[in-house]
Amino acid sequence: MFGLFKKKEEAAVSPEEKAASVFDKLGGAPAIDAAVDIFYRKVLADDRISQFFDTIDMEAQHVKQKAFLTMAFGGPNNYSGKDMRAAHKGMNLTEVHFNAVAEHLVGTLQELGVGQEDIDSVVTIAVSVKDDVLNQ
Amino acid sequence: MSSISSWLTKRLPSKRAKTIEFAGSTTSLQENESVLDGLLRAGHQIPYGCRGGSCQSCMMQCTQGDIPAPAQQGLTAAQKELGYFLACSCTPQSAMAVALKPPAEKVIAPIIDKQQLNDDVVQLRVKAELAYRAGQFVKLFRNGVVSRSYSLASVAGIDDYLEFHIKRVEGGKFSTWAYDELAIGDEIALEGPSGECFYSVTDPQQPMLLAGLGTGLAPLYGIVRDALLNHQHQGPIQLVIGARTSEQLYLLSELQALASSHSNLTVHCIAQHVTAAPRPIEQANIYEFCQQLVPDCKGYKVFLCGADSFVKKLKKQCFLAGANMADISADAFVANG
Ligand SMILES: Cc1cc2nc3c(=O)[nH]c(=O)nc-3n(C[C@H](O)[C@H](O)[C@H](O)COP(=O)(O)OP(=O)(O)OC[C@H]3O[C@@H](n4cnc5c(N)ncnc54)[C@H](O)[C@@H]3O)c2cc1C
Ligand code: HEM
Ligand code: FES
Numbered sequence: 236m237f238g239l240f241k242k243k244e245e246a247a248v249s250p251e252e253k254a255a256s257v258f259d260k261l262g263g264a265p266a267i268d269a270a271v272d273i274f275y276r277k278v279l280a281d282d283r284i285s286q287f288f289d290t291i292d293m294e295a296q297h298v299k300q301k302a303f304l305t306m307a308f309g310g311p312n313n314y315s316g317k318d319m320r321a322a323h324k325g326m327n328l329t330e331v332h333f334n335a336v337a338e339h340l341v342g343t344l345q346e347l348g349v350g351q352e353d354i355d356s357v358v359t360i361a362v363s364v365k366d367d368v369l370n371q
Numbered sequence: 372m373s374s375i376s377s378w379l380t381k382r383l384p385s386k387r388a389k390t391i392e393f394a395g396s397t398t399s400l401q402e403n404e405s406v407l408d409g410l411l412r413a414g415h416q417i418p419y420g421c422r423g424g425s426c427q428s429c430m431m432q433c434t435q436g437d438i439p440a441p442a443q444q445g446l447t448a449a450q451k452e453l454g455y456f457l458a459c460s461c462t463p464q465s466a467m468a469v470a471l472k473p474p475a476e477k478v479i480a481p482i483i484d485k486q487q488l489n490d491d492v493v494q495l496r497v498k499a500e501l502a503y504r505a506g507q508f509v510k511l512f513r514n515g516v517v518s519r520s521y522s523l524a525s526v527a528g529i530d531d532y533l534e535f536h537i538k539r540v541e542g543g544k545f546s547t548w549a550y551d552e553l554a555i556g557d558e559i560a561l562e563g564p565s566g567e568c569f570y571s572v573t574d575p576q577q578p579m580l581l582a583g584l585g586t587g588l589a590p591l592y593g594i595v596r597d598a599l600l601n602h603q604h605q606g607p608i609q610l611v612i613g614a615r616t617s618e619q620l621y622l623l624s625e626l627q628a629l630a631s632s633h634s635n636l637t638v639h640c641i642a643q644h645v646t647a648a649p650r651p652i653e654q655a656n657i658y659e660f661c662q663q664l665v666p667d668c669k670g671y672k673v674f675l676c677g678a679d680s681f682v683k684k685l686k687k688q689c690f691l692a693g694a695n696m697a698d699i700s701a702d703a704f705v706a707n708g
Contacts, residue, residue: 264424264425264441264444264445264460265444265445267425267445268444268445268697271696272690272695272696275690275696276690276691279687279690279691280691289687293683293686293687293690293696294696297696298425298426298427299426301425301426301445302420302421302425302426304425305421305423305424305425310423310425311421311422311423311424312421312422312423312425313420313421313422313423314421
């Protein structure tokens with residue numbers, strides 16, 4: 236699995252800090268648990284991107300989506316830009332895929348009753364890793 | 372008891388507070404240090420990823436001591452019951468003993484019964500002392516070399532033997548031997564238990580859907596009896612068992628008897644090809660059948676057992692139909708597992 240025995244790296248800087256409050260405002264880790272089922276269900280039902288997530292092991296994928304949401308919500312994580320490149324390498328992701336994921340991220344937050352301002356800061360984080368995710 | 376001893380028991384743990392026993396050595400945690408950080412500092416190799424409680428790379432098992440609640444955030448009820456926790460999110464208040472993997476127990480035990488359940492499936496009963504939960508599986512060994520996983524159909528506290536349902540796979544190394552040669556009185560080595568597909572008491576009123584294909588019935592037969600007989604589960608239980616042909620379904624009278632004595636249990640027997648007429652067997656596709664039976668899985672506890680492809684497909688179907696991921700337990704009978 237990606238990330239095993241990885242050296243601890245210094246956390247990256249600003250956009251995370253800006254939205255760190257979203258993770259906390261939502262209620263921290265328990266909120267991620269609530270969000271991940273909603274998000275993952277949306278993603279699996281979306282033909283534009285379901286093929287990336289409809290893989291061998293749903294549990295493992297579910298856990299990765301949790302890592303994804305924790306990061307997007309500005310929660311504690313140690314992923315660097317390099318990690319993000321590695322995690323999404325070889326998938327040939329495009330703008331279309333990225334937008335679909337961002338859409339479901341926003342939809343999930345709306346379903347959870349999160350306010351627009353907080354949704355905006357989550358989107359800011361997502362956009363900040365876009366180049367890495369798309370390996371551009 | 373005397374106040375001195377109660378004073379002592381209150382005092383001792385905090386005095387020796389926050390020591391972690393792992394792999395034969397003891398590490399003292401510093402203030403606010405996580406188990407993961409402490410063990411890494413002491414030079415142990417522990418897998419990890421996010422250090423934030425979300426990737427679950429650092430999952431360990433607690434063999435002694437109390438697990439703080441945040442360290443089990445996001446784990447399934449079964450994982451919690453097994454004492455699993457996330458080392459990166461665990462800052463204990465008192466001493467703990469932890470392990471990377473559940474220590475496997477190996478025992479050698481005699482076969483005490485062997486019965487034909489249908490043309491392809493044999494039931495083995497083994498007399499062994501083993502702490503397990505119904506629905507978990509063990510590794511069975513043939514001459515100490517070939518080993519395969521088989522699910523426990525027996526229930527601890529009710530059956531005083533371990534029961535297995537083994538389907539004969541043509542050309543299979545273990546199953547043909549078990550089916551053709553293994554005899555009552557022979558001894559067999561087994562190792563385990565493992566697996567997280569078992570009933571855990573969370574909400575006795577929760578509706579349950581159990582679906583199994585072929586010998587996928589084995590773990591479900593254990594789980595459903597564990598829920599009803601050991602834990603008095605009250606919520607409605609739908610048990611769906613399927614097979615290619617109606618002759619391949621087995622234990623039907625036992626299941627009907629169980630359903631007659633428990634009004635909250637309904638058993639559905641379905642086959643793609645129905646030949647044997649008088650039995651309560653429906654001709655149906657198991658995926659469509661489950662979809663119609665429980666169109667909305669929201670709030671359901673789901674157990675799925677049997678062939679890998681079946682488990683995966685139905686797991687996705689149930690998840691998309693609203694079941695929480697943490698409420699879906701599954702055992703996929705992957706070949707050579
Ligand atoms: C967690 C778990 C629980 C399991 N529980 C049970 C159980 O309760 N009852 C049970 O009968 N089995 C169960 N299995 C499957 C079992 O472990 C063996 O894989 C199976 O019995 C075949 O072993 P074998 O040595 O006879 O065949 P092998 O020598 O391993 O395989 C021979 C050939 O048959 C193929 N093959 C393997 N399995 C099947 C199959 N089911 N159908 C068609 N072809 C197959 C293989 O790919 C191979 O080509 C379980 C597996 C797992 C992982
Ligand atoms: C919006 C910004 C995104 C962020 C912040 C993000 C973040 C992450 C993270 C943290 C992981 C887990 C890495 C690991 O520990 O293994 C991950 C994995 C993954 N991501 Fe993303 N991701 C983003 C966009 C996307 C997009 C657009 C797609 C495809 C449509 C995608 C598909 C995947 C897949 C398939 C995995 C699992 C890889 C594996 O199985 O190893 N991600 N992502
Ligand atoms: S390191 Fe990711 S959950 Fe502990």
